[in-house]
Amino acid sequence: QVQLQESGPGLVKPSQTLSLTCTVSGGSFSSGDYYWSWIRQPPGKGLEWIGYISYSGSTYYNPSLKSRVTISVDTSKYQFSLELTSVTAADTAVYYCATEGAVTKSFQHWGQGTLVIVSS
Amino acid sequence: SYELTQPPSVSVSPGQTARITCSGDALPQQYAYWYQQKSGQAPVLVIYKDSERPSGIPERFSGSTSGTTVTLTISGVQAEDEADYYCQSAASSGPYRVFGGGTKLTVL
Numbered sequence: 001q002v003q004l005q006e007s008g009p010g011l012v013k014p015s016q017t018l019s020l021t022c023t024v025s026g027g028s029f030s031s032g033d034y035y036w037s038w039i040r041q042p043p044g045k046g047l048e049w050i051g052y053i054s055y056s057g058s059t060y061y062n063p064s065l066k067s068r069v070t071i072s073v074d075t076s077k078y079q080f081s082l083e084l085t086s087v088t089a090a091d092t093a094v095y096y097c098a099t100e101g102a103v104t105k106s107f108q109h110w111g112q113g114t115l116v117i118v119s120s
Numbered sequence: 121s122y123e124l125t126q127p128p129s130v131s132v133s134p135g136q137t138a139r140i141t142c143s144g145d146a147l148p149q150q151y152a153y154w155y156q157q158k159s160g161q162a163p164v165l166v167i168y169k170d171s172e173r174p175s176g177i178p179e180r181f182s183g184s185t186s187g188t189t190v191t192l193t194i195s196g197v198q199a200e201d202e203a204d205y206y207c208q209s210a211a212s213s214g215p216y217r218v219f220g221g222g223t224k225l226t227v228l
Contacts, residue, residue: 037217047155047163047206049217060215064121096162100217104169105210106153110162 002027002034004097004111012091012118018084022097022111025078030055035100036080037107038071040093048093052100053080087118122146122211124220131226138194140223142207145188152190153208154183156201157222163206167192194225202227 008020022036038050051061053071061069065084073080084091094113101108124144132138142152152170155163165174167183170190180195190209194201207220 046222047157047208047219049208049219052217063216105151106165106168107155107163107208108165108174110164113162 002099002109004099004109006095006097006111006114008114008116010115010117012087012116013120014088014118015086018082018087018091018095018116018118020082020095020097020114020116021079022081023077023079027099030075032056033102034108035102036071036073037098037100038082039096039098039107040091041096041113042090042093050082050084050095054102089118092116092118122216122218124207124209124218126205126207126220126223128221129224129226131228132197133228134199135196138197138201138225140192140194140205140207140225141189142191142209142220143189144209144218144220146212147185147188147190147209149212150209152183152185154181154192155206155208156203157206158203166205197225197227199227201225
C-alpha cells in the first residue's frame with residue numbers, strides 16, 4: 001500500500017517561494033503505475049489540482065498556476081517536490097500530495113496534507 | 121477554463137437515498153471520479169471511471185452517468201456518510217484535471 005507524507009515550512013512570506021516535498025513509501029516509485037500529483041485546498045473551500053509529474057519526468061500543470069509552478073522528482077530519495085513562486089495570501093491552503101493511477105486516472109492515495117500559510 | 125458544477129448541499133435522513141449530481145460539458149467524453157472528504161481528513165476515492173467502486177468502499181455507494189451529468193448515489197445513508205463529496209474529471213482538451221466545487225451531505 002502506497003503511503004505519502006508531505007513536509008515543508010508551514011509559513012511562507014508573501015512574494016517568496018513555497019517549497020514542499022512528498023516522501024513515498026510502500027510502492028514502486030519508478031514503475032509507471034502512477035502520476036505523482038499535488039492538490040491544494042484553501043481553508044473552507046474546495047479542491048484544486050496543481051499538477052503532476054510522471055515517472056519519466058513529464059509534467060503537466062494547471063494552466064491557472066503554470067507560470068509559477070514546478071514539480072520535480074528525486075527517484076533516489078523516493079520523493080517528489082512542489083515549488084510555487086511569488087506566493088500571495090491566496091496561496092494559503094492545505095497542500096496534498098497524491099498518486100494518480102496511470103490506468104484508473106483517479107487519485108488513489110493521498111498524504112495527510114500540510115497547511116501552508118502565506119503571511120508576513 | 122473547464123468547470124464541473126455540483127449543488128452546494130444535499131440533506132437526507134438516515135436510511136434514505138442521497139443523490140449528488142455533477143455537470144460538465146466534457147463528461148460524455150471523460151470519466152468521472154468521486155471523493156469523500158470528512159472534516160479534517162484527506163479525501164478518499166469512492167467511485168472511479170463513472171461507476172466502479174474501489175475495494176473497501178461499501179456497496180451503498182454507486183455512480184452513474186447520463187449525458188453531461190454524473191450522479192453519486194448513496195443508498196441507505198448512514199450517519200457516517202456525512203461529509204463533503206467532490207466530483208473530478210478531465211478537460212476534453214489536454215490532461216487538465218478539474219474538481220467540482222463540492223457538495224456537503226448532511227444526514228439529518
